[in-house]
Each structure stands twice: as C-alpha cells, then as structure tokens.
Amino acid sequence: QVQLVESGGGLVQAGDSLRLSCAASGRTFSSYTMGWFRQAPGKEREFVAVIVRTIGTTYYGDSVKGRFTISRVNAKNTVYLQMDSLKPEDTAVYYCAASPRLRPWSPRPDDYDYWGQGTQVTVSS
Numbered sequence: 001q002v003q004l005v006e007s008g009g010g011l012v013q014a015g016d017s018l019r020l021s022c023a024a025s026g027r028t029f030s031s032y033t034m035g036w037f038r039q040a041p042g043k044e045r046e047f048v049a050v051i052v053r054t055i056g057t058t059y060y061g062d063s064v065k066g067r068f069t070i071s072r073v074n075a076k077n078t079v080y081l082q083m084d085s086l087k088p089e090d091t092a093v094y095y096c097a098a099s100p101r102l103r104p105w106s107p108r109p110d111d112y113d114y115w116g117q118g119t120q121v122t123v124s125s
Helices: none
Strands: 004-007 010-013 018-024 033-039 046-051 058-060 068-073 078-083 092-099 119-124
Touching: 004 092, 018 033, 018 092, 018 119, 033 068, 033 078, 046 068, 046 078, 058 068
Parallel strands: 010 119
Antiparallel strands: 004 018, 018 078, 033 046, 033 092, 046 058, 068 078, 092 119
16 A cells, blocks of 8 residues: 655646646655656546656656656655746646556556656646
C-alpha cells in the first residue's frame, strides 16, 4: 500500500512557473513507476508525465512537452513536476499516481494503482 500526497499548487499568471511535489509513504518507492495526470472541469483525466521505475526514463504528454519536467528523489520518496511557461489551458487539478507493476509505463489512468488527492493549479491570462 502506498499513500501519495501532492503539494505546490496555486494561482499563477501565464508564463510563470510552479513546482509540484508528491510525497509517497512506504519503503519501496524506487520500485514504483510514478506519473502525473491532470483533470480540468468537464474533461477526462489527461496524462502529463511519467518517470519509469529503476531506469528513470521520462515521457511527456504532447501538450506539456518542452515545458514540464518530471523528476524523482528516491531517498526522499518524492516525485516532482516542474512546470514552466504555464498557460491558461494548464489549469486543472493535478494528480500524482503510482504503479509497481507497469512494464515499462502507460499513459492510461486505469493502469495506475495508487493516487493522491490532487492539487489545484490555476493559470490566469
């Protein structure tokens, strides 16, 4: 069982940056593939980024590629999402997700086993 707690959301202006954090419980954090997803009102949950367990390879959704960076510090049981050049269309609730079984990764929310409660990011124009 893994518990995930996101933090770092807030209200910013277009062009600003934010860094989201996701703290995980448990002693096997390094064995989990970690993803970030987001959901805007009236829309489906959207894949943002993933960092694959062990090897640390990263993948991004097309809408954030080149602007967002996912990283992890296994010693701190934490995964980060650095968001630069934010746009109003990035406004959403951002969720952290974890899976111990993905080989190697997936952009589908249903493939992740554990989720955080989400943190709101609002980007004003």
